[in-house]
Amino acid sequence: MKSYRSWTTGETIVMEGEPLPFVGSVVSGCATLTRSMEDGRTQMVGLLMPSDFVGRPGRTTAAYEVVAATDLVLCQFRRDAFEEMMAETPNVSQRLLEMSLDELDAARDWMLVLGRKTAREKVATLLANVLRRAPTDQRPLRAELPLTRDAMATYLGLTIETVSRQISALRKAEIIRLEGNRTVLCDDYGALLTEAGDDDDGDGLY
Amino acid sequence: MKSYRSWTTGETIVMEGEPLPFVGSVVSGCATLTRSMEDGRTQMVGLLMPSDFVGRPGRTTAAYEVVAATDLVLCQFRRDAFEEMMAETPNVSQRLLEMSLDELDAARDWMLVLGRKTAREKVATLLANVLRRAPTDQRPLRAELPLTRDAMATYLGLTIETVSRQISALRKAEIIRLEGNRTVLCDDYGALLTEAGDDDDGDGLY
């Protein structure tokens, strides 16, 4: 009933609208949830990190496409077995409710980003989110981007060119530095949050 | 422990970040959930209709501003009493999970609207969603808009002028008609969905 399975970067895990006979959670790596229009326009609607849940109890088809953004390991449960477990153990559904509400808050926060922020603020917001998970004891803050420029554009509702330009602009403004093009460094997290349009009441990060 | 309370159009029900000592559900009318930046930019992140839930069990402050979009009646529960009830009756938390997941899907669908649709598609999407609740047995479809142009703009991540222009454009293209400026009529729902960029099968949400 419980099993582990791996995917490599770029592999599709589930296609939009397809039957989804399992639920699971991310063990390691990072996956993207996307929703598309017929003409190909695509919007990322979620970024799954370790411990995040995949699938929806009580629904048999996938509402979103799920793709491995990095190499990925998932812990899977057969849907029916999982639903039985939920019915028996109130804790499980309690916990799942809490996780869903957190994701709902995250989705709604992202709606503000998509609807109202400028390109520069969007990019700064994403970089700030990535850096928020960086080890807090080192300065400068350093993090590996789990996404390509293309995936970032899909996440932010922008084009790849705009993402690239804004990253360059933030670099020239000395808000961030890059090492290669998948590692970001930041000396002044408060300044980055300001660029993101957030008040920098950041949780003791600096 | 349970009580009813009314608000009139435009009244604020809860302010962002304020303590929220109750949870509840909409009995009649319509409320908006919004999230704002310090400089005043505002994005609607949800539209609450009858039977929708307000508040979050396990959290004592409001994450969003809630405003009555029309005259509104709420059925309220004291938070602590409600949480007790949840712990005792698995059905309640089961049902709440289902509702949360529906709202999560709705929020994510709306992310695609905000991130990727054009102004015309956004407006058409909103009108299509409003008309989807209209009585299906009459032609033309007719519905009252629960939102002002300003609220629509906040919902769609646009300005009020753009919303107004797109409504005019859809009217001139004979996709919709108006009666006053709060009532929409539509003879060809399929055509409206095409303008919305959807395959003609309402996906969705508000």
Place this chain on the structure above:
DNA sequence: CTCCTGCCTTGATGTAAATCAAAGTTGATG
């Protein structure tokens, strides 16, 4: 080593929506 191929960056140009600016409606109130 050289040639791909897949990313990423940068520049020039075009355009959808924002902004700025009136003016027209509607509906409430004295």
Place this chain on the structure above:
DNA sequence: CATCAACTTTGATTTACATCAAGGCAGGAG
């Protein structure tokens, strides 16, 4: 019924981002 405020529409102009178009760079295969 006149007035006033709130809401809505329309027009002119600006601008942020998309689109179009090269070119650069790193990693893998021959």
